[in-house]
Amino acid sequence: MSSDTHNPAVQMRQVEKKYGKQIVLSELDLDVHQGEKLALIGPSGSGKSTILRILMTLEAIQKGEVYIDGSPLWKNVNGKTTSATGQDLHNIRTHVGMVFQHYNLFPHMRVLENLTAAPIQVLNKNREEVDTLARDLLEKVGLADKAEAWPAELSGGQKQRVAIARALAMQPDIMLLDEVTSALDPEVVGEVLDVLRDLAKHSGMTMLLVTHEMAFAKEIADRVLFMDGGHIVESGTPEQIFNNPTEERTQTFLKRILRAG
Amino acid sequence: MPRLLSGLTVTIEATVLGMLLALALGLFWTICRRSPNKLLAGLVHWIVEFVRSTPLLLQLYFFFYVLPAAGIILSPLLTGLLALGLHYSSYTTEVYRAGIDAVPKGQWDASTALGFSKSYVWKSIIMPQAIPRVLPILGNYFIAMFKDTPLLSAITVMEIFQQARLVGAEQFRYLEPFKMVGIVFLILSLIAAQMEIALEKRYVVRHS
Numbered sequence: 001m002s003s004d005t006h007n008p009a010v011q012m013r014q015v016e017k018k019y020g021k022q023i024v025l026s027e028l029d030l031d032v033h034q035g036e037k038l039a040l041i042g043p044s045g046s047g048k049s050t051i052l053r054i055l056m057t058l059e060a061i062q063k064g065e066v067y068i069d070g071s072p073l074w075k076n077v078n079g080k081t082t083s084a085t086g087q088d089l090h091n092i093r094t095h096v097g098m099v100f101q102h103y104n105l106f107p108h109m110r111v112l113e114n115l116t117a118a119p120i121q122v123l124n125k126n127r128e129e130v131d132t133l134a135r136d137l138l139e140k141v142g143l144a145d146k147a148e149a150w151p152a153e154l155s156g157g158q159k160q161r162v163a164i165a166r167a168l169a170m171q172p173d174i175m176l177l178d179e180v181t182s183a184l185d186p187e188v189v190g191e192v193l194d195v196l197r198d199l200a201k202h203s204g205m206t207m208l209l210v211t212h213e214m215a216f217a218k219e220i221a222d223r224v225l226f227m228d229g230g231h232i233v234e235s236g237t238p239e240q241i242f243n244n245p246t247e248e249r250t251q252t253f254l255k256r257i258l259r260a261g
Numbered sequence: 262m263p264r265l266l267s268g269l270t271v272t273i274e275a276t277v278l279g280m281l282l283a284l285a286l287g288l289f290w291t292i293c294r295r296s297p298n299k300l301l302a303g304l305v306h307w308i309v310e311f312v313r314s315t316p317l318l319l320q321l322y323f324f325f326y327v328l329p330a331a332g333i334i335l336s337p338l339l340t341g342l343l344a345l346g347l348h349y350s351s352y353t354t355e356v357y358r359a360g361i362d363a364v365p366k367g368q369w370d371a372s373t374a375l376g377f378s379k380s381y382v383w384k385s386i387i388m389p390q391a392i393p394r395v396l397p398i399l400g401n402y403f404i405a406m407f408k409d410t411p412l413l414s415a416i417t418v419m420e421i422f423q424q425a426r427l428v429g430a431e432q433f434r435y436l437e438p439f440k441m442v443g444i445v446f447l448i449l450s451l452i453a454a455q456m457e458i459a460l461e462k463r464y465v466v467r468h469s
Contacts, residue, residue, distance in 0.1 A: 056374050098370075098374040100371065100374075102367050104365075106386060118376065166375075170376070
């Protein structure tokens with residue numbers, strides 16, 4: 001799979017996702033083009049994070065099709081919704097990176113090894129090359145001096161910056177950021193947003209960002225999606241969504257959030 | 262004394278090798294029980310339940326009398342080792358399971374997101390986190406198995422308890438040899454417990 005610029009980074013067609021009988025996403029269509037910075041906002045349980053988890057192959061879907069850089073992750077084969085397998089699935093995974101709300105660093109590995117394990121094991125790169133890359137990335141997120149630290153010795157903000165660097169070490173084309181500041185103490189949210197801002201402005205990566213940080217979404221996103229009840233209610237530029245939302249549900253949500261914030 | 266010492270050697274041999282077998286076999290059961298093959302997982306589940314729900318002494322006799330009848334002729338010690346290892350593997354598999362379940366789901370998510378192979382995830386992400394969590398419990402089973410080794414005397418293994426009984430029978434003095442055996446068990450169990458605590462400190466404290 002090459003990241004062919006003619007293909008959208010993400011294509012979702014009529015996707016349906018259920019947990020048992022509960023429908024989480026229904027008839028969802030979404031296109032994200034190469035290099036686009038997309039913010040997904042909406043109340044909790046609206047299906048935002050589920051979209052990211054589907055794209056990261058962490059969740060199965062029941063209906064519809066999903067393409068990543070033009071390669072099928074889920075497609076319809078003889079009327080059945082079928083997942084990519086083996087090498088195809090592996091290739092998709094190596095092109096997509098994800099950062100989680102709870103960091104999910106490997107606690108039994110030092111910071112540097114958290115960054116280097118996957119490029120060495122999965123991409124078969126040689127250790128010196130990966131070490132250099134990892135140290136550069138740690139420098140970039142302001143943690144050059146923490147390479148030999150254990151994750152348990154870091155603050156929440158530092159852990160999340162390591163997690164971002166770990167995802168970047170795989171050099172993905174598409175980066176999924178799932179509420180990456182939600183678990184952080186308010187005073188360290190800024191340091192993580194600084195790293196993401198830098199990334200958004202200086203990399204050509206496609207970024208999908210599920211967030212409750214409205215000001216930040218407004219600042220870095222090319223496009224904002226408002227979701228509610230498993231549907232995309234409204235989609236547009238940050239100005240449209242935040243300043244002139246057309247849908248009533250969007251207006252209600254933003255009023256509530258901005259008053260609370 | 263020399264006879265008790267040679268008995269002690271057998272006891273320690275049986276414990277250490279029996280535990281190694283229990284650890285390896287337990288891991289094997291755990292992997293089978295997580296197999297996507299439902300038949301295999303179900304079969305292993307029932308084997309484990311069966312072994313866990315019948316007395317060790319019965320299993321020892323069974324192995325000792327039935328295996329030769331099936332044409333498998335092993336020394337008493339080897340037979341005892343197999344039975345001990347099998348019996349305790351039904352406990353260690355539960356311990357592994359608890360340890361694996363205690364690893365946060367986010368570790369699996371992160372492993373998938375980074376594209377690790379299944380074997381790497383087990384070997385280098387999940388088990389290194391699961392085992393330190395259950396070291397205290399595995400340590401307890403090690404000591405429990407050590408104290409169960411006198412049962413091997415029932416199938417003529419010359420371990421320390423059997424030797425003490427023979428010494429007692431020859432000299433009509435049971436108190437001294439059994440006192441010695443009791444003291445040896447006490448001292449070795451205490452040492453093992455200390456070693457287990459040291460091991461725990463080394464692996465657990467570092468990451469929490």
